[in-house]
Amino acid sequence: MDLQLKGKVAVVTGASKGIGRGIARTFAREGADVLLTARTRDAVEAAAAEIGAEYGVTARAVASDVSTAAGCDAVIEAAATMGGADIFVSNAGTGSNETVADAPDEKWQSYWDLHVMAAVRLSRGLADQMEAKGGGAMLMNASICAVQPLWYEPIYNTTKAALLMFGKCLSTEMIKRNIRVNTVNPGLIRTPDWENTARELRGDDWEASLQEVADEHADIKRFASVEELADFCVFLCSPRASYSVGSAYHVDGGMLKTI
Numbered sequence: 001m002d003l004q005l006k007g008k009v010a011v012v013t014g015a016s017k018g019i020g021r022g023i024a025r026t027f028a029r030e031g032a033d034v035l036l037t038a039r040t041r042d043a044v045e046a047a048a049a050e051i052g053a054e055y056g057v058t059a060r061a062v063a064s065d066v067s068t069a070a071g072c073d074a075v076i077e078a079a080a081t082m083g084g085a086d087i088f089v090s091n092a093g094t095g096s097n098e099t100v101a102d103a104p105d106e107k108w109q110s111y112w113d114l115h116v117m118a119a120v121r122l123s124r125g126l127a128d129q130m131e132a133k134g135g136g137a138m139l140m141n142a143s144i145c146a147v148q149p150l151w152y153e154p155i156y157n158t159t160k161a162a163l164l165m166f167g168k169c170l171s172t173e174m175i176k177r178n179i180r181v182n183t184v185n186p187g188l189i190r191t192p193d194w195e196n197t198a199r200e201l202r203g204d205d206w207e208a209s210l211q212e213v214a215d216e217h218a219d220i221k222r223f224a225s226v227e228e229l230a231d232f233c234v235f236l237c238s239p240r241a242s243y244s245v246g247s248a249y250h251v252d253g254g255m256l257k258t259i
């Protein structure tokens with residue numbers, strides 16, 4: 001299937017590694033130009049250079065903190081220099097570990113700024129570019145934890161649930177401008193971070209510890225590869241998914257325990 005993405009400009013936040021990098025790479029594989037963002041300059045520039053060389057597309061990098069207004073402005077300006085965004089994937093995010101009783105206000109605020117305000121500010125700025133090009137697509141990367149919480153991360157669960165609701169509200173507004181908005185809720189996706197954490201906790205036995213996590217949570221009894229999730233995300237952002245509007249899609253190997 002031709003995803004009709006050749007020559008489109010796709011902006012992916014949190015793209016120096018993990019899922020974001022995989023999504024940017026998949027857009028490039030389909031012929032789209034890509035703008036990768038992350039805070040660590042060396043890493044995001046290296047990822048962009050590698051993806052650009054691999055697929056012969058324009059791949060640029062922005063080093064900025066998207067949990068700040070200035071960091072979002074830098075991304076919006078960089079997208080404008082590429083002719084304006086057609087696609088935006090709000091992916092930058094991270095897990096947490098706390099109790100409600102102990103977590104300080106500052107921690108709640110920082111996760112709100114990263115998981116929600118980054119999506120608010122970037123979608124607002126990039127929508128103008130998309131509208132000027134006739135329309136576009138946006139994808140919020142929330143989490144299964146937006147609907148099925150893990151006990152150790154209440155701040156993550158709460159802010160990802162807020163992102164899911166934001167995606168729905170945004171969709172109703174944006175479709176009038178021919179911009180489709182959807183949300184993806186991944187389950188267990190095997191990223192280098194999961195592997196490193198398992199190595200730290202279990203040493204040589206780290207593969208077994210990942211298998212235990214998969215056995216406990218996912219009916220399919222394995223993690224997804226980054227590529228499996230990225231293929232789904234890129235399809236949703238492509239013109240081939242033209243009737244998908246304002247929906248949330250679980251890519252979770254059966255982890256969700258409700259219908």
Ligand SMILES: NC(=O)c1ccc[n+]([C@@H]2O[C@H](COP(=O)([O-])OP(=O)(O)OC[C@H]3O[C@@H](n4cnc5c(N)ncnc54)[C@H](OP(=O)(O)O)[C@@H]3O)[C@@H](O)[C@H]2O)c1
Nearest residue numbers: 014015016017018019038039040065066092093143186189
């Ligand atoms: N892996 C999973 O199993 C899983 C499951 C469900 C949902 N998700 C969601 O998927 C997204 C990606 O997860 P991942 O596992 O791929 O994470 P990851 O490997 O830790 O990558 C996170 C990326 O986001 C960037 N980032 C973090 N904070 C940022 C900030 N303030 N401004 C700009 N960039 C920032 C990081 O680079 P810098 O640190 O250099 O900024 C990095 O490029 C997250 O939103 C996560 O909640 C993951």
